Amino acid sequence: MALMTAQEYIESLRKLKTRVYMFGEEIKNWVDHPMIRPSINCVAMTYALAQDPQYAGLMTVKSSLTGHTVNRFTHLHQSTEDLINKVKMQRLLGQKTASCFQRCVGMDAFNAVFSSTYEIDEKYGTHYHENFKNFITMVQDNDLTVDGAMTDPKGDRSKAPSQQADPDMYVHVVERRPDGIVVCGAKCHQTGSINSHWHIFMPTISMGEADKDWAVSFACPTDAEGMYMIYGRQSCDTRKMEEGASIDVGNAKFGGQEALVVLDHVFIPNEYIFLNGEYEFAGMIVERFAGYHRQSYGGCKVGVGDVVIGAAALAAEYNGVEKASAVKDKLIEMTHLNETLYCCGIACSSQGFKTKAGNYQIDLLLANVCKQNVTRFPYEIVRLAEDVAGGLMVTMPSQKDFESDTVVGRNGETIGDICNKFFAAREGVSTEDRQRIMRFLENMCLGAAAVGYRTESMHGAGSPQAQRIMIARQGNIQGKKQLAKDIAGIQ
Ligand code: SF4
Numbered sequence: 001m002a003l004m005t006a007q008e009y010i011e012s013l014r015k016l017k018t019r020v021y022m023f024g025e026e027i028k029n030w031v032d033h034p035m036i037r038p039s040i041n042c043v044a045m046t047y048a049l050a051q052d053p054q055y056a057g058l059m060t061v062k063s064s065l066t067g068h069t070v071n072r073f074t075h076l077h078q079s080t081e082d083l084i085n086k087v088k089m090q091r092l093l094g095q096k097t098a099s100c101f102q103r104c105v106g107m108d109a110f111n112a113v114f115s116s117t118y119e120i121d122e123k124y125g126t127h128y129h130e131n132f133k134n135f136i137t138m139v140q141d142n143d144l145t146v147d148g149a150m151t152d153p154k155g156d157r158s159k160a161p162s163q164q165a166d167p168d169m170y171v172h173v174v175e176r177r178p179d180g181i182v183v184c185g186a187k188c189h190q191t192g193s194i195n196s197h198w199h200i201f202m203p204t205i206s207m208g209e210a211d212k213d214w215a216v217s218f219a220c221p222t223d224a225e226g227m228y229m230i231y232g233r234q235s236c237d238t239r240k241m242e243e244g245a246s247i248d249v250g251n252a253k254f255g256g257q258e259a260l261v262v263l264d265h266v267f268i269p270n271e272y273i274f275l276n277g278e279y280e281f282a283g284m285i286v287e288r289f290a291g292y293h294r295q296s297y298g299g300c301k302v303g304v305g306d307v308v309i310g311a312a313a314l315a316a317e318y319n320g321v322e323k324a325s326a327v328k329d330k331l332i333e334m335t336h337l338n339e340t341l342y343c344c345g346i347a348c349s350s351q352g353f354k355t356k357a358g359n360y361q362i363d364l365l366l367a368n369v370c371k372q373n374v375t376r377f378p379y380e381i382v383r384l385a386e387d388v389a390g391g392l393m394v395t396m397p398s399q400k401d402f403e404s405d406t407v408v409g410r411n412g413e414t415i416g417d418i419c420n421k422f423f424a425a426r427e428g429v430s431t432e433d434r435q436r437i438m439r440f441l442e443n444m445c446l447g448a449a450a451v452g453y454r455t456e457s458m459h460g461a462g463s464p465q466a467q468r469i470m471i472a473r474q475g476n477i478q479g480k481k482q483l484a485k486d487i488a489g490i491q
């Protein structure tokens, strides 16, 4: 099958019987729901750009399994060049959507599970790698979006999966049958889960022998029997539900999406199982997936950063201060921070290496340094964006006020007239354009889009401490001590 168009992707979601709940009720037509649709448009962009001759070279690639042209989001990276192109593609998508476009979690799961299953089979003579190859071939051939589901609720963090009072705090096997397994549990804040055709479930931490039933990885369709999602709300999300909402939403076209994904006795046939009790490999899958996703942030957040910097520069221009040296310097600082993140994304890709299975893995230390910087720099970038934009981004009256014909003035001026008079920007700039850029910055810095640009930068792909643990492990302090000893003449 050929690559899907954006429209075909959206229509393909309608065919699924995905169970979605929001505000305490089931949402039947979730594809057209005003709070969900922007996040679908965002994934659709990964399909649209693949069809665009200008971007097809970056967005598509020859499959290592079939030789067919596939969307890079379904690709198994075959070289460091592929890893670099992945980051470039993510920056492009960030620039085009200013949001989390969600499809990367699946791509990162594919590459982590592909290489890990090879090594599990090598040790145990299992058939997980073959299972996975069949699965990923189906995904590539049908150009599917797949969610990579890792983060379990975790309950009491001081306890292992098998020690939890409620065993569902980590996804686990509750029944083993000749033809498959039955699983229960949940995954939290799952990016793009509702918008995905399939899910790949993976463990979220290293496990011991007692946790065998929790050491499980598998694929299942998003509308599998027993599976459902409860939508995660975002700051100011109901602005999207307001009649005629556009300006006040900020980014009305695109958005991210997270949900709680629940598995209530879901049956998984044998051919979709990639790990089942080989507990010592749980950590490998986690480390590889997290490494890839920490690399990803050196692309996607940089693309979104490009738009934030552009919006701040426009706000300055509309206010008539773009020539002020202090403003110029702030834009330079924002650019410096943003490009530093890109450097990290490119660096960990260029230093990648071939796994035993044949696909390419990023440099783990550099990918963790990349993500650690992402937990900081976007915060400084939005701080500077707010500084440049001014307070209006959070104090301006609503779109309805600007459009209102209710008379308030002595000479018959309407609320709209008054708003347009007092919020006028420099000559030649419409008040509406100024409104738009201010609301866009509000949305990016502290509205619904800040989920994707700020808090996700902090906690997505692992919270800062998770990277510090990896940096400690990979940092080779002993080797560095020896360097100092050698030069200082210490025996
Ligand atoms: Fe992709 Fe970035 Fe969203 Fe992760 S946070 S899914 S890397 S856009």
Ligand code: FE
Binding pocket: 100, 191, 456, 460, 461
């Ligand atoms: Fe993320």
